[in-house]
Amino acid sequence: MLNQSWRISDKEYEYLKAVLDSGFPGSSTINFTAKLEQLFAEKFASKYAISFTNGTATLHAALAAAKVGAGDEVIVPPLTMASTSFAVLHCGASPVFADIDPATFLISAESVKACITPKTKAILPVALYGLTPDMDAINAIARKHKLVVIEDNAQCFLGKYKGKVAGTLGDIASFSFQNSKHITCGEGGMVTTSNPEYAEFIRKFSSLGYGNVSAEPGKSKINKSDIVKPDFTRHICPGYNYRMSELCSAFALAQLERLEMFVTWRKKCAAGFAGAIKDVSWLIPQQTPPECENSYWTYTVKLNAPEIKWDDFYNKFKEFGGDGFYGAWRLTYTEPYFSKIIPDEHKNCPVAEATQPYLMQFKTNYGNDSDINKQADALYKTISYFQ
Ligand SMILES: Cc1ncc(COP(=O)(O)O)c(C=O)c1O
Incomplete structure (x- = not known):
């Protein structure tokens, strides 16, 4: 019998208990989500980290932030978990499959080049099995054709490329906390970016397009003193309610501390x-x-x-x-x-x-x-x- 108990420490129990003991009063007294996002941003050398329900919602939000929509094409590898392509479909766009490199099993930059058309809007390279693709080559193609690069790092935590941590290699990056991943909270995800406009869009998209949530620290949750008022205007843009719960954030924070x-x-x-x-x-x-x-x-x-x-x-x-x-x-x-x-x-x-x-x-x-x-x-x- 293999021992899996090592994945869960006293910290997970302690943080979960703190949420349960709080009686769910809202963000004012307890906010593991903010702590999780702050630590994630630090560890992944990014200005912003925005938590999600899973690592498919993260990709959807990242693509939407890149303004990927109906009629657009996004270049993806065919050898990956299908969420990469599903997220493209969620935006009404079409996945276009670039072949892989035979040695690394990762999307090949040469093949990406061959997939570019006037409809291409973004490239979605996957750091499969924990290894980053050739991001310099991919970024060079993206710059030439004015494309957005979104890293799918669901399987890559603290992987590095030329000394830089995965999550800082494209315009936006996506991570998953699903059970099998390096760190977990059952189901969950995180987006990193250092671009304030993308971050702002992604935060609002992860809520219900609330006007008063923001990517800036301390502004991730809706402000109770505002929303009690009957004339309060809530929804200023589309939103999918993809937010991570406090229970998951508490668990994920305990995991992230031991990443x-x-x-x-x-x-x-x-x-x-x-x-x-x-x-x-x-x-x-x-x-x-x-x-x-x-x-x-x-x-x-x-x-x-x-x-x-x-x-x-x-x-x-x-x-x-x-x-x-x-x-x-x-x-x-x-x-x-x-x-x-x-x-x-x-x-x-x-x-x-x-x-x-x-x-x-x-x-x-x-x-x-x-x-x-x-x-x-x-x-x-x-x-x-x-x-
Ligand atoms: C490469 C890749 N992308 C996206 C996902 C989707 O993540 P999630 O299961 O958290 O939605 C996974 C998850 O297994 C994955 O391996």
Whole structure:
């Protein structure tokens, strides 16, 4: 039995209790959301951090802030969780799929270039598995064509690119606190940006377009003394009520305070898996370029041995005491819904198609050496079995 209790400390209980004990009186006496946002902005070197219900709502808000709307196109990778593309659809726009790089499994800047049309409004690169794409190349394309760059960092906490933390590499960035992520509160998300106009729009969008909420510190919540008045004007723009609850903020703050520890364990775990495959030519790990620091949401390898079936490898890994692993999501445009609505000329990513079926995403959320060794050992034994 693997020990997962390490993910939750006394702090989570303490902060949750503080919210419960407060009796939910409103923002005046207790405001974990503001503390969470302030600390997140600090850790992610951004002027603003705005909390959300999840990391899909964050993408929707970021795209809306970039004025993505009906008739526009947004360039996305096909190898990712489908929220990336769903958020584009939420804005009434169309996802256009750029192929991936065969070594990093990330959106390829060359392929992005080929996807640009007069309708392109934004690029939405995904820091898949904890690794940032080639952001200098992507930003250069964006500058040339006046596009907005939105980082989908749902899987990348404290990953770095040329010394800069993920979340500061584009115009706006999105993070997820869903269960499997580096830090969690069950479901939740965060947007970072250093652009005051985007921040202001995103804060209002996350509420119900309230006129008196703002991205500035201390102004995240509606002002009670104003709204009691019968002639108070509330809604000045569209809003989706995507705000994070105080309970989730309290939990997420306790997690955020220990973020570095969570990332360190993920990296340790990845190092264990890397050790197990180091002499194996037919397991190809996601390649981390020298200018990047991978935060290893998962340790992902491509099974490059036609005679070994993915399912057989999975079953043997479990037999040897492994905790299982995930296959990659089907390419978004091959999912039934997307397949119907995406035109055929936008379903052309041969590298992603040749990669996705063979990926194995090993989990990295273990918080002690014994569990990490057990997983690495199971991988080592599985490899020896198939050698
Ligand atoms: C790359 C990516 N983008 C977006 C999301 C959406 O986040 P959430 O589940 O918090 O809505 C996820 C979540 O798993 C993800 O992995």
